[in-house]
Amino acid sequence: MYARAPQGLTAFLIEPGHPGASISTNGRLVLSLADCRVPASSILGEPGGALLLGAENAPRAWIQTGARYIGIAGRLLEMASEHARDWVSLGAPLSARPAIQRMIADLQVDIESTRWMVYHAAWLADSGKKSESRHAAAQVRLASGEMLKRSIDRATMILRPALPGHRAQPDGQKPGPFDAWKYQWKMLAWPSQLNY
Secondary structure, eight states, rough: OEEETTTTTEEEETTOOOOTTTEEEEESSSEESSSSSOEEEEEETTTGGGGGTTTTTTTHHHHHHHHHHHHHHHHHHHHHHHHHHOEETTTTTTGGHHHHHHHHHHHHHHHHHHHOOOOOOHHHHHOHHHHHHHHHHHHHHHHHHHHHHHHHHEEEHGGGGSSSHHHHHHHOOOOTTTHHHHHHHSSOGGGGGGOO
């Protein structure tokens, strides 16, 4: 657990059954402390150094998250491209419209540029260039989160006719598979708000 100490935020290891500490579960884990005193041997790391404990692994997590976001955006691109080819509006497929073509091209460029940032950051991390890889991983964290937001926005604009509440076209076309994805995206925290 983390607690404020005279030196700053400090991490402590508290064993189950420690006097003054109780753990309960009501669908979630709850730690309650009442006059809980722990010896100095229970400090994890240095006093005041709680925030530094995970700092070493954060760049790798940022790179992995960036790769994950590229995968999500790639799937969005596939869905949007397929829908643009198949959906006929006013006698022509959506893919014939310049605005849709630009959005799909923007998606591709965004995904590829972020992919190369991830590759570069991963290469730096594997090369052992610690300070450079941390800087590149931080760039990946920012760029991949922003790229995912833009990808969701563009895919939503392209897939909008397939969303619930929109009528099917007169020729009887039905909404696509986007419905379930839309609700899953709502549950994603915006990447720039995630803390490691």
